[in-house]
Amino acid sequence: MVITRFAPSPTGYLHLGNARTAIFSYLFARHHNGKFILRIEDTDLERSTKEFEETLIQDLLWLGLEWDEFYRQSERFDIYRRYAQKLVELGYAYPCFCSPEELEEERQRALEKGVAYRYSGKCRVLSEEEVEHLKSMGKPYTIRFKVPQSQDVVFEDLIRGHISINTDDFGDFVIVRSDGTPTYNFVVVIDDALMGITHVIRGEDHIPNTPKQILIYRALGFPIPQFAHLPVILGEDRSKLSKRHGAVSVKNYREDGYIPEAMLNYLCLLGWSPPQEGREIYTKQELVELFDLKDVNTSPAVFSKEKLKWMNAVYIRQVLDLETLIDRILPFLESAGYQVEDRNYLRKVLERTRDSFETLKEAVERLRPFFVDEFEISEDAWNQLENEKVYQILTLVLEKAKDRELSAQSIKEIAKEVQKELNVKAKDVWSSLRIALTGQLEGVGVDIICDTLPKERVLKRIEKLLQKIV
RNA sequence: GCCCCCAUCGUCUAGCCCGGUCUAGGACACCGCCCUUUCAAGGCGGAGAUCGCGGGUUCGAAUCCCGCUGGGGGUGCCA
Numbered sequence: 290m291v292i293t294r295f296a297p298s299p300t301g302y303l304h305l306g307n308a309r310t311a312i313f314s315y316l317f318a319r320h321h322n323g324k325f326i327l328r329i330e331d332t333d334l335e336r337s338t339k340e341f342e343e344t345l346i347q348d349l350l351w352l353g354l355e356w357d358e359f360y361r362q363s364e365r366f367d368i369y370r371r372y373a374q375k376l377v378e379l380g381y382a383y384p385c386f387c388s389p390e391e392l393e394e395e396r397q398r399a400l401e402k403g404v405a406y407r408y409s410g411k412c413r414v415l416s417e418e419e420v421e422h423l424k425s426m427g428k429p430y431t432i433r434f435k436v437p438q439s440q441d442v443v444f445e446d447l448i449r450g451h452i453s454i455n456t457d458d459f460g461d462f463v464i465v466r467s468d469g470t471p472t473y474n475f476v477v478v479i480d481d482a483l484m485g486i487t488h489v490i491r492g493e494d495h496i497p498n499t500p501k502q503i504l505i506y507r508a509l510g511f512p513i514p515q516f517a518h519l520p521v522i523l524g525e526d527r528s529k530l531s532k533r534h535g536a537v538s539v540k541n542y543r544e545d546g547y548i549p550e551a552m553l554n555y556l557c558l559l560g561w562s563p564p565q566e567g568r569e570i571y572t573k574q575e576l577v578e579l580f581d582l583k584d585v586n587t588s589p590a591v592f593s594k595e596k597l598k599w600m601n602a603v604y605i606r607q608v609l610d611l612e613t614l615i616d617r618i619l620p621f622l623e624s625a626g627y628q629v630e631d632r633n634y635l636r637k638v639l640e641r642t643r644d645s646f647e648t649l650k651e652a653v654e655r656l657r658p659f660f661v662d663e664f665e666i667s668e669d670a671w672n673q674l675e676n677e678k679v680y681q682i683l684t685l686v687l688e689k690a691k692d693r694e695l696s697a698q699s700i701k702e703i704a705k706e707v708q709k710e711l712n713v714k715a716k717d718v719w720s721s722l723r724i725a726l727t728g729q730l731e732g733v734g735v736d737i738i739c740d741t742l743p744k745e746r747v748l749k750r751i752e753k754l755l756q757k758i759v
Numbered sequence: 760g761c762c763c764c765c766a767u768c769g770u771c772u773a774g775c776c777c778g779g780u781c782u783a784g785g786a787c788a789c790c791g792c793c794c795u796u797u798c799a800a801g802g803c804g805g806a807g808a809u810c811g812c813g814g815g816u817u818c819g820a821a822u823c824c825c826g827c828u829g830g831g832g833g834u835g836c837c838a
Contacts, residue, residue, distance in 0.1 A: 298838050333837060389836065396835090405761040406834070431836050449764070458762045459834075466836040473838045496763060497833045520765075520831090527830065555771095558786095562772055567785055569771090586772085588765050589831060596771065596787045606800070644800045655798095704796075719796030731798045 291323030293488050295349075295356075296477065298330040299341035302538035303348040305592060306492060306522040306530055309556045313519060314490040315354045316557070316580035326484055327356040330477075331363045332470055348539040351549050353573055360484070362476055369471040372479050372509065373432055373464055381508040382464060384430040385412040386423050407460030408433070432465035434475070434505065442500035447488070447517035447582045454500045462501055478502045482511035490582070493518040493589075517582050520560050520589040530592050537592075546621055546649025547597070551604040555597045559590045570603060602647035614639055618649050625653045627660035634659075634741075641737045658727040658738055662746060666728040666757075673730060676758045679721045681711055683751050686722065695747060697740040725754040 295311040297303065303311075318325040327349065331337035349356075362369075376382035385408075392408070399406035413435065415423075423430070436456050443453040464475035471479075477498075481489060496518050506513045524534035531537065536545070542552055554571055563571075563579040571579070605614065615635055622629050629635055638659045646652040657664065689703045704718045722735045726747065739747055 296838085300838075330838065336837075385836090387836095392836085400760085403760045429836095433836095452763075454763065463836050468836080470836090472836070477838085492832090493764065494832055495838090498838090518764085523831075525770085529831075558771070560771090565773085567773085569786060586765095590772090591770055593770055593787070599787055602800090645798075647799095701796090715796055717796095723797070729797095733798080735796065 291318055291321035291487050292326065292485050293318040293323065293490055294326035294328050294481070294484065294486050295354075296328045296330045296480075296491075297345055298333065298336075299338060299345055300333065300336040301341060302540045303345050304530070305537050305539065305556065308348070308352065308539050308552075309522065309559060310490065310492055310519055311349060311354055312352065312553060312556055313561070313580070313582075313585070314488075316576055317488060317490060317582060319577045320580050323487075324357045325354070326358045326360070326486070328360045328480060328484070329362060330473065331361060332473065332476055334363070334470060337363070344540055348543065351543055352539065352553050353549060358484070360480070362480065365476075365480070366470065368483070369465075369476050369479055370469075373471060373475070376434065376464070376505075376508060377432060379508065380435070381505075382432050382434050383413055383415070384420055384424070385433045385461075385463070386415075386428050386430045387412060388429075405458070407457075408462070410461055413461065429467040431463045431467050433461040434464050434501070434508075436461050436501075436504065442503050444499060444503060444513075444516055446496075447515055448585050449518060449587055452496065452499070454497065456500065456504075459497070459501065464505075474498055474501045475505065478505040478509070478511070481514060482506065482509070486514050488515045488517060488582075490517045490519065493520055517585070520586060522559060523589050523591045525591060527591065534592075535594070542597075544650075546651065546653075547601050548604040548609065548617065548649075550608070551597070551601040554604075555600045559592065560586045562586075569600070570608060598647050605646065605649075605652075606644040611636060611639060614643065618652055621649045621653050622656065622660065627653075627656075629660065637741055641741060642733045645733050655733060658732065659742060662750065664728040666724060666754075667730065670724045670728060670730050673720065674724065674758065678711075678713060678717060679724075680755060680758055682707055682713065682718055682721045683725060683755050685711065686718075687748060687751050687755075690744070690748060690751075695739050695744045697736040700736050700739040722751075725751045 293314040295307075295314050297307055297311070315325050317323075327346075329342055329345075331342070373382065377384070387408075395409060396406045412430075412433070436459065438456060440456045441453050442456060443451065446452050462474060463472055465471050480486075499516055499518075503513060505511075522530045524530045526534075536542065539552070543549070550573065553573060553576070554569075557571070557576055557580075558569060561580070561584055564584060566579075609617070615632065618639070619629065619635070622635075638656060642652075642655060642659075646655045685707045686703055689706060690700075693699055700722075704715065704722075707713070707718050708715050719735055720730065722739075723729065723732065726735060726738050726742075
């Protein structure tokens with residue numbers, strides 16, 4: 290059975306790059322009817338926080354990535370300690386008493402000489418007596434893994450193919466810190482092995498870590514999983530996508546009114562494309578069916594907020610069914626303070642306006658005229674007003690509207706009549722109405738507003754503007 | 760510095776494995792026209808890539824091989 294995992298560390302909000310890694314791991318597992326595991330990598334007690342963990346979980350669920358098993362590494366320290374002990378006993382690891390300062394100095398010297406830095410292996414040759422002596426003196430120590438010399442560690446990456454790295458490129462690395470907590474390269478192996486992970490899917494920044502981990506698998510006699518290293522996601526300037534590129538966390542997009550299905554869809558298409566298909570809109574189910582690691586690209590992709598926005602708009606205006614759209618948009622309207630007791634009314638509004646905004650946050654602005662009667666007239670709109678003309682137009686509209694139904698159709702008729710009788714341009718009529726109804730120069734169609742909003746409210750707004758311009 | 764990875768329109772990509780059908784296809788963005796009370800949406804059309812560069816191999820290369828350049832990542836008692 291295929292078992293994959295997503296293993297984030299809760300030291301920040303879920304980054305788009307990590308989100309995509311999670312998505313690919315999830316799709317791969319589901320495609321093969323396998324298991325998807327969520328494992329919180331919080332071995333760095335200093336930087337990990339509960340808040341980040343909670344947000345991470347929310348983001349994952351929001352994206353629709355449910356997991357079959359859940360683990361937290363901070364709760365498994367006993368297990369890691371046992372295996373670290375075992376590695377020492379088997380002679381694959383040893384205590385190292387070098388202080389951070391000493392190591393920093395070594396590193397500095399290497400840098401000056403222009404040679405690649407590797408840990409000297411000083412403590413590797415300590416005798417048992419020396420070790421006991423130093424321990425009894427209470428000198429803090431880490432545990433390092435003994436890396437064999439001049440050995441090519443090779444693996445077949447599911448995305449990139451053959452990768453070979455020589456052990457001389459890295460020195461003996463720390464697997465247990467001096468405070469007793471285990472490090473990433475060590476725990477990742479223990480957990481992946483113990484949890485039966487068959488496919489390790491992660492970012493390409495982990496390629497250099499892979500040989501270290503393979504060495505540990507071998508030392509412990511664990512079966513080695515398959516590896517698939519995803520290309521990174523880049524910002525507009527082609528450097529690794531990071532905070533300075535603006536909104537890069539899933540949380541940002543969730544709060545900005547993006548649709549999770551659109552987010553999932555877009556992220557999938559960054560670095561992956563299904564064979565032969567020309568289309569770009571896919572349901573989660575289709576993605577599960579189509580996804581295959583062999584179709585993942587090897588080159589890094591630039592994240593385009595523009596395209597994501599476009600896709601989000603497609604989901605808003607045509608993919609989502611109306612009821613779902615209502616559910617998604619309601620929290621946004623409510624938190625903006627709109628009174629939306631009538632779901633039918635909202636449905637009517639959305640039916641006619643869903644093609645005029647790209648995010649749910651934008652919808653808040655766009656839909657204001659349907660919910661709020663009290664609004665300011667924008668400065669641009671005031672400047673546009675030629676009071677006398679507007680007064681005549683609106684007065685006549687009011688008169689004509691009084692004794693008939695207001696609909697998209699009838700308002701057009703009224704506009705036409707007014708236009709003729711006062712000998713004004715169509716544009717004058719419509720923009721006068723628009724300002725009266727919305728306070729703005731642009732927005733959704735005035736006919737739509739008249740058609741949707743109860744007649745009294747339309748008339749009241751017109752009267753109000755008339756009073757203002759007298 | 761050293762190691763690893765990558766390289767098709769501005770961007771995401773198809774094609775590359777199994778050379779000819781590629782005068783390189785699609786999408787976003789851009790431009791124009793149509794529709795139209797505004798903004799959109801929609802329809803139609805346009806511009807945009809000598810397939811990073813240089814060598815091979817071949818009758819023929821985006822596709823195979825080598826070198827170079829450029830970009831990215833790693834080089835922690837972070838993950």
